[in-house]
Amino acid sequence: MRIAFQMDPINAVNINADSSFRLAEEAQARGHELFYYTPDRLTFDEGRVVARAWPLKVQRVQGDHAHLGDEITLDLSTVDVVWLRQDPPFDMAYITSTHLLDMIRDTTLVVNDPFWVRNYPEKLLVLRFQDLTPPTMIARTLHDIRAFKHRHGDIILKPLYGNGGAGVFRLDTEDRNLASLHELFTGFSREPLIVQKFLPAVSKGDKRVILVDGEPVGAINRVPAKGETRSNMHVGGRAEKTDLTDRDREICAKIGPLLREKGQVFVGIDVIGDWLTEINLTSPTGIQELERFDGINVAGKIWDAIEARRAGA
Numbered sequence: 467m468r469i470a471f472q473m474d475p476i477n478a479v480n481i482n483a484d485s486s487f488r489l490a491e492e493a494q495a496r497g498h499e500l501f502y503y504t505p506d507r508l509t510f511d512e513g514r515v516v517a518r519a520w521p522l523k524v525q526r527v528q529g530d531h532a533h534l535g536d537e538i539t540l541d542l543s544t545v546d547v548v549w550l551r552q553d554p555p556f557d558m559a560y561i562t563s564t565h566l567l568d569m570i571r572d573t574t575l576v577v578n579d580p581f582w583v584r585n586y587p588e589k590l591l592v593l594r595f596q597d598l599t600p601p602t603m604i605a606r607t608l609h610d611i612r613a614f615k616h617r618h619g620d621i622i623l624k625p626l627y628g629n630g631g632a633g634v635f636r637l638d639t640e641d642r643n644l645a646s647l648h649e650l651f652t653g654f655s656r657e658p659l660i661v662q663k664f665l666p667a668v669s670k671g672d673k674r675v676i677l678v679d680g681e682p683v684g685a686i687n688r689v690p691a692k693g694e695t696r697s698n699m700h701v702g703g704r705a706e707k708t709d710l711t712d713r714d715r716e717i718c719a720k721i722g723p724l725l726r727e728k729g730q731v732f733v734g735i736d737v738i739g740d741w742l743t744e745i746n747l748t749s750p751t752g753i754q755e756l757e758r759f760d761g762i763n764v765a766g767k768i769w770d771a772i773e774a775r776r777a778g779a
Contacts, residue, residue, distance in 0.1 A: 467546035467776065469493050470519060472508065472563070473749075474552050476532045485732075485753040486551045487531065490524050492765035500524070501540055504533070505552045505563050515542045515570050540719050543573040546776055550580055553749045554629035556587055560748070571744040575776055579729030584746045586728070589626055589660050591745045594724075598717050598742040608648045610660055615644060620664040622695070623647060626657050629748075632660040636664055636695045643702045667739030668695065669705065674752045676713055676764060677733045679771040680726030682718040683764055685710055685737075707759040713740045721745065731775070 473486045481487050490500055503519035517568045521535030542548055548567060554560065564580035592599050601644075603614045604626065613622050615637065623644070624634040633651070637644055651659055671687035687708035694703075710718075714737055721742075725733050734750030753764045 467493075467498045467773075468501070468544070468674055469498050469518065469549070470503065470540060470542060470545045471522070471546045471549045471551055472503060472505055472517070472567075473549070475504060476502055476522070479531075481526055481528050481531045483751075483754055485525065485568065485751045486549070486749075486758075488753045488765045489549065489551075489768065490522065491526065492763070492769055493526055496769060501538075501545065502534065503540070505559065506567050508563055508566055508689070510566055515540060515566050516529065516540060542567075543570045545574055547772060548574055550576055550578060550583060551749050554627065556627045556629070557747060577729070577731045577732070577772060578747050579741065582728035582730060582765050586730075586742045586747055587627065587747070588616070588746045588748065591747070592742055595717075595721060595742060598714070598720060600665055600738075600741045600743065601663075603661040605661065606652065606658040608645060611648065612644065614661050618663040622662045622664050624660055625651065625655070626660045628645045634695065662743065664739045665741060665743075670739075671708070672703070672743075673708060673737040675713070675718065675735045675737055676752055677718060677722060677725060677735065677748070677758065678767045679731050680718075680722035680724075682710055682715065682722075683767055684756045685714065686759060705755045705759075713737075717742050727735055730769050 471486060471490060481485050500522040501519045503517040503524040507518040509516050517540050518537060519540040520537055523533045524531055550564070550567060552560070557633040561584055564584040567576045567580040570576065601618055603610065604643065605611050619639040621637050623632060623637055635647055668690065669690045673685050673687050676683050684703055685708050687706040688703040689706055717735070717737060720759055721735070730747050732750055734746040734752050736746070757764050
């Protein structure tokens with residue numbers, strides 16, 4: 467197959483952690499032809515969706531891991547699969563790229579399906595599963611957020627469309643900073659905030675469960691650094707081996723059919739204790755850590771699912 471990766475600059479990735487690199491590596495091993503471009507090089511040109519792209523070959527040598535051919539104009543309707551893999555922020559640039567990629571759906575499989583990536587942002591999709599999630603509020607007014615804090619005492623406050631742990635604050639029962647934080651957030655953004663009841667179980671880890679075509683294939687546990695609430699690995703969280711619990715499987719069984727129906731082939735969900743906190747569709751990570759811990763070829767399972775979808779197209 468001809469595969470195009472729409473992603474952030476490939477020369478900057480950590481080849482021992484980056485999921486996009488691992489997906490490219492597995493595709494190349496299967497004999498697929500690879501192309502690469504960054505989101506700013508995606509163009510709608512008189513009815514065609516094209517990208518200024520490069521043929522790509524990868525190897526597991528950090529610093530010499532991506533070899534690019536001569537730049538070409540790649541008509542994305544002529545490739546078999548486009549990977550939507552750039553990182554958030556989930557802003558209008560991101561949303562625009564999903565609209566453009568929507569236009570090639572009759573000829574090209576876009577993974578994950580851009581229509582539903584756009585309509586199911588990770589912190590909003592969970593709202594469809596109230597029985598699986600901790601108490602949550604989406605609001606902008608200080609009055610409403612204060613009322614939520616009064617009900618629950620210890621809360622987490624964060625930007626609705628943030629990522630990577632940026633801008634995440636824990637406000638416990640003694641905290642006096644809610645008004646100042648609200649002023650800060652609303653001063654630079656018109657977006658609502660998301661507020662959730664704090665889950666003490668986060669001290670034992672924030673579990674990342676990976677689903678392939680709606681089925682769980684394994685999980686890693688991300689443990690916060692000492693004195694830190696956030697467990698994201700690029701803010702100091704530590705990845706540990708873990709197993710799927712009965713509750714994890716219950717959560718996956720409830721959300722999996724919807725993910726599969728909506729073309730979300732590679733998804734990472736976040737579970738703290740017994741509660742689902744996010745469903746990550748935009749650019750989930752965790753493949754390489756899970757492969758090292760469990761000795762399974764997660765990237766291979768993802769490509770099996772994609773090849774099956776293309777065969778049935």
